[in-house]
Amino acid sequence: MSVKKRSLLAVLLFVSGWAAGARAETFHMKSGARFEGRILSATTDYLGVSVQDHTLDIRQDSIRSIDYEPDWDGRSVRLGERVIRAGLGGALPLSAYGFKRVANGGVAADFEFCGHFKPEWDLGLRMDDLGFGTAYPQTAAANGKAQVQATTLLLEGRWLPWPARRVSPFLVGGLGFNIYSEEIEFTPKSGAAMSEIEDDSMGLAAMLGGGVQVLLSRNYVVDLEAGWHYWSINGGTFGNPMQSSSFVQAVSLLARLGWRF
Numbered sequence: 001m002s003v004k005k006r007s008l009l010a011v012l013l014f015v016s017g018w019a020a021g022a023r024a025e026t027f028h029m030k031s032g033a034r035f036e037g038r039i040l041s042a043t044t045d046y047l048g049v050s051v052q053d054h055t056l057d058i059r060q061d062s063i064r065s066i067d068y069e070p071d072w073d074g075r076s077v078r079l080g081e082r083v084i085r086a087g088l089g090g091a092l093p094l095s096a097y098g099f100k101r102v103a104n105g106g107v108a109a110d111f112e113f114c115g116h117f118k119p120e121w122d123l124g125l126r127m128d129d130l131g132f133g134t135a136y137p138q139t140a141a142a143n144g145k146a147q148v149q150a151t152t153l154l155l156e157g158r159w160l161p162w163p164a165r166r167v168s169p170f171l172v173g174g175l176g177f178n179i180y181s182e183e184i185e186f187t188p189k190s191g192a193a194m195s196e197i198e199d200d201s202m203g204l205a206a207m208l209g210g211g212v213q214v215l216l217s218r219n220y221v222v223d224l225e226a227g228w229h230y231w232s233i234n235g236g237t238f239g240n241p242m243q244s245s246s247f248v249q250a251v252s253l254l255a256r257l258g259w260r261f
Contacts (some may be wrong), residue, residue: 090253178233
């Protein structure tokens with residue numbers, strides 16, 4: 001351990017005694033140290049912690065876990081709290097740009113990691129995977145069979161207006177990129193040879209959504225979310241009589257379970 005780290009640890013251990021008896025969080029450090037303090041602020045890298053009359057900036061990655069005060073029932077969101085969520089639900093293509101011709105309703109899955117860094121704001125990373133049901137589009141000249149899947153990775157922001165309440169609505173938005181895959185077979189009605197498109201593309205992804213969050217306990221949270229997804233795709237690759245566009249829209253409805261720490 002460096003001199004700087006030993007000095008910081010000594011200060012933390014010294015001032016933690018002055019905080020005894022006060023309502024405080026207990027910090028368990030990866031170094032094995034343990035002390036008490038109050039979280040005043042949070043960023044993606046640091047927690048501002050008050051121990052008696054001292055304010056210290058502590059790196060998030062040096063903390064193994066935080067125990068909040070014994071009388072905290074878990075029915076509020078705390079600064080510095082981090083959450084891992086996983087969800088499952090449904091995906092529905094929208095008719096804009098002809099997307100509904102090549103995709104049917106399917107399954108949506110979601111995984112995200114975020115932290116509560118401001119009184120009403122979470123920031124994190126989010127991955128969505130939407131797999132659509134097989135569609136059988138038709139034109140005057142051909143029959144088609146299409147299968148579509150899209151995966152997105154987004155930087156996500158979540159606004160929670162009532163973090164001190166057990167139940168709160170939220171709004172969420174994200175921006176990132178998508179990997180879009182489409183496979184479609186054409187069988188001309190005239191009896192000519194079948195043709196096929198099978199490829200993927202990468203493009204811009206954006207999403208907006210909203211829902212309701214319910215804090216179950218100190219360690220668990222659930223939420224329901226409805227989201228709108230917008231993706232740019234390679235129009236030159238996927239342009240065909242069934243769908244001719246460089247953009248795709250879909251909606252999702254997800255139920256999620258999260259672990260708080």
